[in-house]
Amino acid sequence: MRFYVTTPIYYVNDVPHIGHAYTTIAADIVVRNRKQRGGETFFLTGVDEHGTKIRRVAEVEGVTPQEYVDRISVAWRGLAGQVGAEPDFFIRTSDEQHAEFVRDFLQRMYDNGDVYEDVYAGLYCVGCEAFKLESELIDGKCPDHGDSVQYLEEKNYFFRLSAYQDRLLRLYDDRPELVLPRFRYNEARSFVAGGLQDFSISRAGETWGIPLPWDKSQVAYVWADALTNYLSALTYARPGQDLREAFWPEVRHLMAKDILRFHCVYWPAMLLSAGYEVPKQMFVHGYLMVEGRGMSKSLGNVIAPAEVIDVYGVDTLRFWAIRSVSFGQDGSVSRASIHERYERELGNELGNLLSRTTAMIVRYRGGRLGAVPGSEAIRTELAVLGATVAERIDAWDLTGALEEIWKVVRRLNAYVEETKPWELAKDGSRVDELDQVLLDLVDGLRSVAVALAAFVPQTAASILKALQQPGELSWENVAPGRTQPVDGIEAAPPLFPRLDAPAPA
Numbered sequence: 001m002r003f004y005v006t007t008p009i010y011y012v013n014d015v016p017h018i019g020h021a022y023t024t025i026a027a028d029i030v031v032r033n034r035k036q037r038g039g040e041t042f043f044l045t046g047v048d049e050h051g052t053k054i055r056r057v058a059e060v061e062g063v064t065p066q067e068y069v070d071r072i073s074v075a076w077r078g079l080a081g082q083v084g085a086e087p088d089f090f091i092r093t094s095d096e097q098h099a100e101f102v103r104d105f106l107q108r109m110y111d112n113g114d115v116y117e118d119v120y121a122g123l124y125c126v127g128c129e130a131f132k133l134e135s136e137l138i139d140g141k142c143p144d145h146g147d148s149v150q151y152l153e154e155k156n157y158f159f160r161l162s163a164y165q166d167r168l169l170r171l172y173d174d175r176p177e178l179v180l181p182r183f184r185y186n187e188a189r190s191f192v193a194g195g196l197q198d199f200s201i202s203r204a205g206e207t208w209g210i211p212l213p214w215d216k217s218q219v220a221y222v223w224a225d226a227l228t229n230y231l232s233a234l235t236y237a238r239p240g241q242d243l244r245e246a247f248w249p250e251v252r253h254l255m256a257k258d259i260l261r262f263h264c265v266y267w268p269a270m271l272l273s274a275g276y277e278v279p280k281q282m283f284v285h286g287y288l289m290v291e292g293r294g295m296s297k298s299l300g301n302v303i304a305p306a307e308v309i310d311v312y313g314v315d316t317l318r319f320w321a322i323r324s325v326s327f328g329q330d331g332s333v334s335r336a337s338i339h340e341r342y343e344r345e346l347g348n349e350l351g352n353l354l355s356r357t358t359a360m361i362v363r364y365r366g367g368r369l370g371a372v373p374g375s376e377a378i379r380t381e382l383a384v385l386g387a388t389v390a391e392r393i394d395a396w397d398l399t400g401a402l403e404e405i406w407k408v409v410r411r412l413n414a415y416v417e418e419t420k421p422w423e424l425a426k427d428g429s430r431v432d433e434l435d436q437v438l439l440d441l442v443d444g445l446r447s448v449a450v451a452l453a454a455f456v457p458q459t460a461a462s463i464l465k466a467l468q469q470p471g472e473l474s475w476e477n478v479a480p481g482r483t484q485p486v487d488g489i490e491a492a493p494p495l496f497p498r499l500d501a502p503a504p505a
């Protein structure tokens, strides 16, 4: 089971915020879960360093573009680790091996007769790094980047995208799961059905990029350069190995809707032209907004990952990102919502369950968990958990997967109230019942911890440690009856200690 997941390569002109963290966290969750299920995985992330936008920021800062990207890519390289993600490789488009691959890729398109020269006269939005139609602008401005549109007239090389319309339509019709969710598939397909315009794959007026192999006076258009990263990385991530054999086309591209067109239309056509297979799947998630508005420096509402992590920890950021917005839909978040999830779900529901369970084992059984069978009621719940969660994750329903796990958390809390272990403990003749309830709780928490490991890795490890169960995360362990009897359980410290609510903004 081979599984290759990518995030977009982020533009380095900005600093990472929770929107970028969101995609990286989601990719990390699906990869970790695949690993737990025995999959052979590869996880790629990185940065998009070329283009006009980056060159201009470097100019403002008075350094060369290379100096600028060398400096700023450090923060981006750190993003994955900061949010607890474990990519296998971090690509930079200024890597020489990437440039070499891009030259070969574009040359293949050229040799295939899909590239021609023409004059481009029209509008270019530097913010989007994209050519715009008049009809896409509002009052002559880019709806996303305001004033960054400029008139361009230059000799460019064009890719004959129009020649790929039928092939793309066939591809969409043959592969209904090529793009998910379904409404994004429909959006991409109707874009193709509406007629495709050839697009420029080079820039004559730009110097910060990869020179074209057949005309060194032009550099590759930043998107033609960037999309290719998903393949180029496989050729040099592991020196001496060509990972394309193992992982192409077993790739899943993850991104937000802002760059759907580039991934779902331009990229498959470029691949077909260069003689590669198209990706297995593309999942387009929604946009995270802060209090109903897009995050931007000018609005001053950008949330940096560190702001959340420093107060609540990495796992809270990961949990909240997936839990508070249905994955695939747009959603609005707020600082108050982080606190609320932390306190209610992580603290009161999951954290308290562990504290209560361990405290009761200590108080009523001197820290000993006996080798008794669990009850039928709890066994039945746990028996289906692994399959249900895996199915949700495979359908990219990460929020739904978390909800399935949470149903068990809530069920276990209710079970404590129903069985009242404090009453069983008072009656010496009911000690077997008491042992069974305690075993059920530990077996449930252990299964929940393994199921949650991809979402909240540190929390999962803490739960297993507190219960003195093996840290082994393979998916078979999301099942009843795998708890080992132990002696010496101690009352666990709170997983999510109480914190003051944030001051109103």
Ligand code: MSP
Binding pocket: 007, 008, 009, 010, 011, 012, 018, 019, 020, 022, 023, 048, 226, 227, 228, 229, 254, 255, 256, 257, 258, 259, 286, 287, 288, 289, 295
């Ligand atoms: N460099 C291009 C991508 C090239 S991929 C071959 C680019 N970079 S970007 O820095 O603007 O990143 C855009 C991506 O960042 C989105 O598609 C999404 O994955 C993530 N997000 C940035 N802000 C986001 C939100 N507010 N909400 C959700 N995702 C966000 O485009």
